[in-house]
Amino acid sequence: MLFHDRREAGRDLARRLLERGEGVPADPFVLALPRGGVPVGDEVARALGAPLDVLVARKIGAPYNPEVGVGALAGEGPPLYDERALAMLDLTADRLSPQVARERAELHRREDLYRGGRPAPDVTGRTVLVVDDGLATGVTARAALRAVREMKPGRVMLAVPVGSPEAAAALAADADEVLCPHQPQPFYAVGQWYERFDQVDDDEVITILRSHADGR
Secondary structure, eight states, X not given: OOBSSHHHHHHXXXXXXXXXXXXXXXXXXXXXXXXXXXXHHHHHHHHHTOOEEEOOEEEEEETTEEEEEEEEXXXXXXXXXXXXXXXXXXXXXTTTHHHHHHHHHHHHHHHHXXXXXXXXXXXXXXXXXXXXXOBSSSHHHHHHHHHHHTTOOSEEEEEOSBBOHHHHHHGGGTSSEEEOOBOOSSOOOGGGGBSOOOOOOHHHHHHHHHHHHTTX
């Protein structure tokens, strides 16, 4: 399966949510992971008639190569690390403290920017769908799911269009349900399953969120 772009992936994901044997999730609230998960989440939220907001999660990169993710942050909880990656790279949590501080500051900056002064949503007792554009290692999604649990939802579901079979299986312990309809093998990167995988910028995220806040 090759998606044209994130919008097509979101529509496919929404269709599968609507066609599930269990039916539409009860009292759904969509929390998308910015930035790539927001166009996907937009399509899902509109199809379900659900509110949309963001759950900002930040990857923690290795000191010598920030692109190598060894952990993630979401919400106000402690960082979550990929212990295997730490061991392979001979890293410790203490050594990563500067990266954690920078990513925590960036997380807060983005939350303020995207919400524009609006408070964080109250999802108490609701079915929360955590949506992203794909699932690679799963460490960012795990951090996000654990942050959502702190919000006291009724149910937590991870919904992604495509992902690593190993990551999807591993995350079953962190969510009440994982919906990942396309799990190709081998799986190297999320972008390989999209014809267009351009970076989503902050302006697009803000525009999408404002359209939901305004009821458009």
